[in-house]
Amino acid sequence: MPLINVQYLSTALGGEGEFGVYLPEKWRDAETLKVLFLLHGAFSEYKSSFLYSSLARYCETRNMAIVAPSSHLGVYTDMIHGENGYSMLKEVVALSGKMFPALPSEPEKRFILGISMGGHGAFKLTMEQPDQFSAVAACSSPIDVVRTMELLENGEHFGGGAELFHAFQSANTYRGTQGDVIEMARKLKQEGRHIPRLFLCWGDEDHAKPEDLVTVEKFKELGIPLTTREGIGGHNFDMWDPLLEGILDWMLKGDEVDGFH
């Protein structure tokens, strides 16, 4: 089934942008077609998720299309010193709807999955546009970037690179801004607005595990449901891939169906 490559003139990036669109065999069936926005991790581009996992096959059996932008090291953030990765993400979500009118626009048929760095973008977009998506999942992700920056500044982080400083500058700079996911979630909760279903997983040997556990506590304090799973292994597709089918089933069917093995 086709993996369509799209190169376009990105207003957000001020140059060429790129995204992929995977279509399942039954994409013409508008009744059952869903779309998953897939955000890759750092040091990567959109094709990596297709090369290192069987996500396309899992989506095929669920009649789910995939729209996957390339952000490289953009951290899905309008970086203080760097590219406008978050504007690019929103641009691709909008463009894909215009260029591929066959893709569903109903919020209940739209999902977001972020791998590592991509999870931050996935949660951020969900909190900014909570009425546009049904569910969001993140795998081993720095959801709470303020916490990530605090660890970096204290020399306690696993080794995140200069790109995080380029993107966020510091914990204090980012705290409370439009991109602070925890604050965005808190605000949605306070305003009594709809919040899509949320999922976060990590590996038992994953360097992101401590950060993700802090994120879990923060959502618990906010009283916002967050479904979690711990996979077996480290920060890589060997650990993520066995969880992906379960994540997709959770997206489609909710907590009552445990598709994790």
Added chain:
Amino acid sequence: MAFIECRDSFKTIRNSARFSLLLPEAGAAAASAVLYLLPVRRGLSTDWVRYTSIELWAREKNLAVVMPEGLCSDFCNMRYGMRWWDYLTQELPEYLHQLFGLPQDNCLCFGVEMGALGSLKLGLMGSKRFTMAGAVAEDFLRVSRYGVGESIDHDMESIYGKAPVHEGILAQCDPVLIATSCKKSDTTLFLCHEDLGAEEIAGAGKRHVVWASRAVKSWEGYGDALKEFLDNARA
């Protein structure tokens, strides 16, 4: 413009095929017309983008551009091969309409060499949706001449069968015969005087013909011919 590359399976050819697209970022609905830009024999879907300035011209004229491949088929339903004509005229346009919302009317087509044969047939036989068809740098007598002489042309044999070609097949594939039988086409043709058979095609039926200002024989000139075609087209 967005440059899109796609490969998918198609029932008509019982195989996968690749095509490229140029689309306005606002989507196909924003395009003023659709240009089908056909490849040379064994050409790639990216040839026009790599060897000409089609993206620039498409942006200027706000065109959506479809660039399919056709291997070595003359865009025919091959005697020993795939049904490329059905793919080009039925399945691909329907696919593009469903997936990208590409309009099925207000279309142009242009091709050189083998693509000229395909473009001419699209303009004359495809449907009324093609307002103008450009076909240059091709020997349009090639099909009718097939079988004359001793040499064996395996490509032609795969497409048309062993010579002499059955009359029914010739009626569907010989551009001069098609032009003669298809007298009421509303499609404006863009042809080149120097191409063998072009005068015969122009003389068959009462259709409007725009003549290319000069003959072209390679990618050095194909872009110029395309630009001239687009400048003459009422997109």
